[in-house]
Amino acid sequence: MNTIGVLALQGAVREHIRSIEATGARAVEIKRKEQLAEIDGLILPGGESTTMRRLIDSYDFFDAIREFGRQGKPVFGTCAGLILMAQEIEGQEKAHLGLMNMKVARNAFGRQVASFEADLPVMHVGDNFNAVFIRAPYILEAGPEVEVLASYQERIVAAKQGQYLCTAFHPELTDDNRFIEYFAQMVEQSKMKARTVV
Secondary structure, eight states, rough: OEEEEEEEEESSSHHHHHHHHHTEEEEEEEOSGGGGGGGGEEOOOOOOHHHHHHHHHHHHOHHHHHHHHHTHHHEEEEEEEHHHHHEETOOSSSSSSSOOEEEEEETTTTTTTEEEEEEEETTTTEEEEEEEEEOEEEEEEEEETTEEEETHHHHEEEEEEEEEEEEESSSGSSSSOHHHHHHHHHHHHHHHHHHHHO
């Protein structure tokens, strides 16, 4: 059975755990960096990106998460997790984990529509995916190796780069588990690839 961890420092941890278990995978709350060795994929949940970065540093996760990704293991960032994964953040001197070649805007949809839902077609996932946006960021620019999976009002809100996946919305806040299932498939493919290399 594949094991998917959720970084349990802040954010919608319990909801992600439920979604992972609904796909048939094993879910684990990750509170210590040593636990990364026991999982096959990692989700960085929504929350507040600056606070999450402080906690990542406090609990010594920064290099451990980057190394986890360098090993080819899938990492999925939702909302604040997307911001953590970007190489560049608009209006901010330094990025965080810098895993994906993209530039993002924080709280980008403005206060008037701070929270809303939209049915989106998502590549590899399906049509009419109910996307829940809460003070959501979006991707301003994506490098050539970044595959755009979904857009809303011509703004990129989901993308993939190799073993890295991100969304500006919260797939864990609905009963539609197709996006989490897609990540679980990425985890399975990664494990198969690792076995082939060995």
